[in-house]
Amino acid sequence: MATPDQAVIIATQPAGTSGGAVFRPPRGLRLVGRYSLLGLVTLIVLFPVYTTVVASLKPGNKVLQNPLVPDAFTLDILREAWSEGRLGRFILNSLVVAVLVTVCQVATSVMSGYVFAMLDFPGRGALFLVFLATLLVPLEATLVVNRRTVDSLGWLNSYQGLAAPFLATAFGTFLLRQVFLGFPDELRDAARIDGAGHIQFLWRVALPIIRPTVGALALFGFLSSWNQYLWPNLITTESDMNTVQSGLRLLRYSTLDKPNLLMAGTVIAAVPIFAALLVFQRQLVRGLTAGAVKG
Template sequence: MAIDQIRGGRKIGRYVLLVVMAAIVLFPIYVMVIGALKPGNKVLVNPLLPSNVTFSTITRAWRSGHLARALVNSSIVALVVTTAQVITSVMAAYAFVFLKFPGRTVVFVLFLATLLVPLEATLTVNRRTMQSLGWLNSYKGLTVPFLATAFGIFMIRQVFLTIPKEMREAASMDGLGHIGFLREVAVPLSRPTIGALALFAFLTSWNQYLWPVLITTNSDYNTVQTGIAALQRASLSQPNLVIAGTVIIALPIFVVLISFQRQLVRGLTAGAVKG
C-alpha cells in the first residue's frame, strides 16, 4: 500500500514537471499565435490575451513579405537538400560498412573531422567559390554545398553497423549484389534512422539563415528565413507583421514535425537498446 502511494506520488510529480516544461516550451508559440491574430494597433495591449481576433495581419504579412515565393523557394531547397543528403549518406555509409577498400578507416575519420569545422569558418571561402562558379542568386548555390554531410554518413553508418554480417552473406548466397542488398535489406532495416536523418536535414535546411543571406541578393531567391528578415526590415513599426510571418513559415515545419515525431524519436534512440 505504502509503495503504491509512493509510486502514485512520484507519478503525479512527474506529470506536474512535464506540464510545467510543456508550458515553458509552448509559451512563446502561444504568444506568437495570439500576436499574429491581433490587429496591428492592439498587439501590445494585453499581449497574453486574445482580443479582436482577425486574420488580416496574417494576410498582410503573406502579401507584403512575398512569403508565397519564400515558401516555394525554401520547399525546393529543403526537399533537394534532404533527398540528396539521404541518398549520399546512405551510399557513403554503405561503402564504409559493407565494402572493403584500402584506407577505409582513414577516409571515414577524415569525413568525421569535417564535423569539427564550424560552418562560419568556411563561409567566406565557400561564398567565393559560389561566386566564381556564378552560382550566387541560384538554387544551385543554395543547395549544392549541403548535398552531403558527415553527420548523415556517421548516423547511417552506425545503424548499418548493427546489421549482422551473416545477413549480408546470406543475401550474397541468395544472389543479391550490393545495390540489391542496399535496397532490399539495409535501407528497409534502417528506415527509422533514415527518416530521422531526413527530418533533421529538412529542419536544418528550412531554418538556415546565414548562408542564404550571404549568397542571395535577389529577393526572388529569398528563403523563408531571409524573407522574414526582409519583412522585418520593411516593417519596423509593425512588429505584428513579423510575428504573423513567423507563424506562416513555422506552420509547414510544425506539420512536418507532428507527422514525423514518432520517426524522429525512434531514429534518435535507434541502436540505444539491443534487439
C-alpha cells in the same frame, strides 16, 4: 524506464522503514502539486508563442493595447503578411532546397555508410579519418570561402547554391555505418549468391531494414536545411531567391512600425515545420538521440 507498476511501487514505498522519518504528503496532494508545477512551466514555455499568435490575429490599431488579451480578431493581418512578405514564394524556395538536401543527404549517407561498413579496400582507414575530421569543422569557419566558391560557380541566388554545401554529411555516414555494421554477413553473402550487386542489395535487401534510421536522418536533414539562416543570407542578393528564414529578415526590416504584421509572418513561417514535427516526432527524437549515443 520504470513500468507503471514499478513506478507505483516506488512512489508508495513507505519511507520511514529504515529510520529516516521523512514527511511525505499524501499521493493526491502530490499529484495536484505536480500538475500545477507542470501547468505553470507550460505557461512560461508557451508565453512567447502565445503573445505572437495573439498579435498576429489583432488589427493594427489594437495590437498595442492589452498584448495578452485576444480582444479583437481578424485574419486580414495574416493575409497581408502572406502577400507583403511574399511568404508563398519563400516557402516554396525553402521546400525545394530542403527536399533536395534531404534526398541527396540520404543517398550519399547510405552509400558511404555502406562502403565503410561492408567493403574492404586499401585506404579505407585513412578516408574514414577524413570523414571524421569534417565533424570537427564548424559551419561558420567554412562559409567565407564557400561563398566565394559558390560565387565563382555562378550559383549565387540559386537553388543549387543554397543546397550544395549540405548534400553530404559525415553525421549521416556514421549513422548508417553503425546500422550496416550490425548486418549479419550471411545477408550480404546470400544476396551475392543470388547475383545482386551493391546497388541492388541496398535497394532490395537493405532498405527495408535501415528504413527507421533513414527516416530519422531524412527528418533531421530536412529540419536543419529548412532552418538555415546565415548561409541563405550570405548568398542571396535577389529578393526572389530568399528562403523562409532569410525572408523573415526582410520582413523584420520592412515592418518596423507594424509588429502585428511581422508576428503574422512569423506564425506563417512557423506553421509548416510545427505541423511536420507533430507528425514525425518519433523520427526526430530518434535522430537527435542517435547523435548523443553514437556521436
